[in-house]
Amino acid sequence: MRGRDWINLILPDELILEIFDHLDDKSSRDACSLVCKRWCSLERLSRDTIRIGASGRPDELVRILSRKFVNVKNLYVDERLSIPLPVESGRRRPSVLSVRLHLLSETSGSQDNETEAYCLSDAGLAAIGDGFAKIEKLSLIWCSNATSAGLKSMAEKCKFLKSLDLQGCYVGDQGLGAVGECCKKLEDLNLRFCEGLTDAGLVELAIGCGSTLKSIGVAACAKITDISLEAVGSNCKCLESMALDSEFINNRGVLAVAKGCLKLKELKLQCINVTDEALQAVGLFCLCLELLSLYSFQRFTDKSLYAIGKGCKKLKNLTLSDCYFLSDKGLEAVATGCTELSHLEVNGCHNIGTFGLETIGRSCRQLSELALLYCQKIGNFALSEVGRGCKYLQALHLVDCSSIGDDAICSIARGCKLLKKLHIRRCYLVGNRGIIAVGENCKFLTDLSLRFCDRVGDSALIAIGRGCSLHHLNVSGCHQIGDAGIIAIARGCPKVSYLDISVLQNLGNMAMAELGEGCPLLKDIVLSHCRQITDVGLEHLVKRCPLLETCHMVYCPGITAAGVATVVSSCDKMKKILVEKWKVSQRTRRRAGSIISYLCVDL
Template sequence: MDTLLCDELVQEIFNRLPPPSTPAVSLVCKRWRRLLRSSTTSLSLHFPPPYNPTTITSFSTFLTHHPYLSSLSLAGGAAEDPLIAAASSCPNLRRLRFWGTPITPSSLHTLSGYCIHLSSIAISISRPLSFNNWLPYFTSLKSLSIFITNSYTETNHNNNSEVKDSIFDHMGLSLESLSLCGILPGDYELSFLWNNCKKIKKLQFKSCESVGDYSSFSSFLKSLKDLQELELRTCRSIVDVILLKLAETCVSMESLLIYDGGSREGLLQFINRSKCRLKRLDVRLPLDLNNAHMLALSENLNFSGLACLRLQSCCLVTGEGLRSLGRTIANGLDELSLINCDVVERESGLLTSLGQILKRLRKLDLSYNHTLLDKELVSMLASCNNLVELKLRGCNRLTKTTLSSLVRSCKQLQFLDIMYCSRIEVEAVEWFLLNSPPLRRLEVEQSKLSEGAVKRASSKFIEIVS
């Protein structure tokens, strides 16, 4: 039987198998193991210590059996040896993630010689920071993600006057995506990035207290003519600086995510001054976001083309602000998320009016509104006939009534998340699977899946995620 299928067909079958089945496939026979390895383009490995010549050699040999490997994620390391072994064994790597020990500049320089095609790197580095003796040598690099691990000591702290120029200081890099985590005041070495990264399209800051040299950073922001996405996660001390500068100079940004940051006045000034035609706005844990911001969004015509609005834990926003904004963006809004928002539970009739205003919605997320009732949601669903995706995770007061409404009103629904909805019982889940023909994916606890429900899902090619 094994010989009836050619190598190409077997490999195509392997490519369509779910990842958990890979270990079993490799044990069937030597031919299948060889074909599986030669068809594998991505690996995620945990390689813990101890490291010695024998284990490193075995690791290198294992990787050489995957000649078409282009993406590698490596964790568990307490030394750089596995990274160098991987680099020397996988010359065709395009994407590399190494979350272990911080990598030294000399090792990164070595890596650039082995993997000349690398376009994406995610690594940890330590202070003192250094970029000009390794980053320019990755000539194909488009995406760089850096996690800075250690804090300052007397030996690794540099002040601004100690940062020396080099021949690469203004050479220009081809980076299009830059993610930085853990910046502290005094990280002036980051000026190398600010001076050389002029083509950034996606910019991310995570847990950053500073941006290093503010002068070079200001020039950097001013030069970002192609910036499309900005994410600011837990960066309270720099959010206002970044937003106000971009409000003055940036017109290309389409997506903005702010998680736990930004002052009330700073956010309001950005909204009022911004020239960006945002398509996606995602604001999470904004302690100061209120109706003034919602009204400002509705009055700035640059935001009238919003296709995705996501608000999470916005305790000061009321129905008045949401309705006002909804009327402005109703024609283009495709996705709405109101996650753990008090206003959903506090104002009766809000969801009904939003449903009547936002009839074109295709994706709706109302997760973790713990006291949301069937009658409120059902009245909204009656108007949202175009929904293809609905997330109700953690809404533990909803019952079978909601599922009945979905079958009646949302005949295009393909994705549903009812995980942790404690009042939706086993029988309701089975009934819904039987009566919702378009469904393609259901997220629900394993304990709520009867044998009959599993069979129905399988026969209708519905993916169940537990």
């Protein structure tokens, strides 16, 4: 019957709660909570995740939220986010930040006290313990006012805690020790940039949570040494993932982890004092290893990769970055020994060349993602072997590979027809022939980036427009691309949501009009340094792209204050506009000042 509330009369609370549990989008949940008081109350009961940025009086905010959302299991506090400031006069759009601003307006005192009010303190940590007793995952990013006292009070009450992220928090050993003593279910721990910690705190935690700890990350902790890693190796037998970035870790610590943590699956190391001895132990003992990332190693050689290839048969993901003494022989050892490899990144390893990558193409048939960055010695024939052997390749990244050209890209296009992502930057031998082959063969391609590839022109994009359904396109700095190429994309790729056409000197208003007509799903566009685009073209674009959220248009002399005003008035969903300050009128600034950013303030 019309006017009767059949849903609330018939559906029990349990069924409505189950419906809410299937809503992953926060905006959908917020909308449901506004239907009626019953739905608001039930939605609060079902909410299990809360995210808090920098806000006025966060301690009080935590108390308020803990009273409203009693079943929260995941709490994320990130004080890197920008701090909203009160508006003294003028109108502004209402937002969720209004609660935070109201809390801020109630404060008084000196400027220093106001600054401290933005940071979660020990009182806030105590409120987390009191109000979120069911919490399982807690992330405290750069909460600089939190100390050991607050961490201890939280740990004593959060007995179900499984994941703790303390990145950038200046907590001490007593707080970390309390976590080890009280949180016996802890599995994941992040201690990056926790400068106040020493070996004493981490040793105590390893002893307390050793039976459950599965993941640990340490970076820029100068007082954490091999002593901590020896405790981890002795107590954390279930450890599966470790990330270390330290100048103070030596072979002794890594050896202890390799010998003691036999279930290790992921290992990321940036430790300049670690040598072949430690990496050989990883290959000998960590037989379950699936991911290995080695950064800035200057003291180990191919001997390490020989050991990895011989022992780590389950390795699927390998990253080698700035490892200067590795050569083709080491990569060959990994290729022949780790045939399940699916992801490979080689970055700045100047002694690795064509032969090493050839063996990857011949042996690693499951390869799905390949990234070659600053690899000057790798030539076309290497990618030809990848094209022949790696039929499941879905993503290829090439940056500053001066010896790779059209022959290589043609081989990839003909052999890797499942390719979805192709990113090429500053590979000056790649031109139209290679990209045309991609358009003709790679029908599943959705993400294409060709930054500063001088030989790529309109004919390449015409082939892409005919053969692929792109969602993301970046052709920044491809000077030969003009209206014809972008028009082909507009007509052939209606699902494009991200487009970077910056530094295209031959691009004009006709292309903008076609983009507006053909790409209604466009959300992000970068057209900076496009000298031929004017207010007319911009108007055609924004009038027909209602979903636009970001627009970068600096150094476009044909775009004036009128064009900027048109963007603001036409795009209700706009979140960020990047433009010169002098092109923004007072009226536009009053209307949308919060979403406008300035690259060059006084030009």
